[in-house]
Amino acid sequence: MDDVILLLAVLLLSASQVFQKIGARRRLVGRRKVRDWIHAMFTPELLAAGSCIVAGTGLWLLVLYRMDVSRAFPFLSFGSILVVSISRLYLKEAVPAYRWMGVALISVGIALVAQT
Amino acid sequence: MKTATGRWLGLTLLVSSILLSAVGQLCMKAGMHELHVVGNAWVDRVGPIVWTAGGLLAYVCSLMAWLAVLVRYPLSFAYPMLSLSYILVYIGAVNWPLLSETATPMRTFGTLLILVGVALVSLNARAEDNMHRGD
Numbered sequence: 001m002d003d004v005i006l007l008l009a010v011l012l013l014s015a016s017q018v019f020q021k022i023g024a025r026r027r028l029v030g031r032r033k034v035r036d037w038i039h040a041m042f043t044p045e046l047l048a049a050g051s052c053i054v055a056g057t058g059l060w061l062l063v064l065y066r067m068d069v070s071r072a073f074p075f076l077s078f079g080s081i082l083v084v085s086i087s088r089l090y091l092k093e094a095v096p097a098y099r100w101m102g103v104a105l106i107s108v109g110i111a112l113v114a115q116t
Numbered sequence: 117m118k119t120a121t122g123r124w125l126g127l128t129l130l131v132s133s134i135l136l137s138a139v140g141q142l143c144m145k146a147g148m149h150e151l152h153v154v155g156n157a158w159v160d161r162v163g164p165i166v167w168t169a170g171g172l173l174a175y176v177c178s179l180m181a182w183l184a185v186l187v188r189y190p191l192s193f194a195y196p197m198l199s200l201s202y203i204l205v206y207i208g209a210v211n212w213p214l215l216s217e218t219a220t221p222m223r224t225f226g227t228l229l230i231l232v233g234v235a236l237v238s239l240n241a242r243a244e245d246n247m248h249r250g251d
Binding site for chain 2: 028
């Protein structure tokens, strides 16, 4: 059960990463004024990023209440695996071999940490 | 951006973001850890709430710094640096007396594998990142 909550938190936090990256590209590149940045925070991309972060962080605190942070934290890298897989499956991006090797290492690493 | 000031600002933002994210995680964990220890009275909960709120504040600051980093650096340079926080959180969780989590060989090895894996995954993302940005 703890690991289910952990995975759900990781999903939400990785989704937020994707929204942040989209938002940074579309709304923040080239903006210098603080006022522009405040306005940018209320665009759909960054509002979505914020919502995912709030929900994800709430679940994350619940996870921290229940297990060691040194066990929970490495699971956040599960997000990298998701992003690479989504890029390949849905965005049809070419994924080089060394990147799949990285995915394999992360998977083994998470499996090892999960045992503890 | 190419000026000395711009470079130092960029580097300071990157280092701050990494440090704040690790410190934030450890403080949040400290808050949740204290909740186990303290009594049920409201006044006993002040400590844990302060730790957690401090952790969240550090986390928010780290995110703001990270957004500024994303604007300045290609993801291929910035993202592998972010994985340094795995090591920082691990070292902090084990060595901070308040938390004193147990370091096991398997957890250490797993964390190191993840560190290398994250670096490999984000290797050479620069070309793609610039393409998306239209630079």
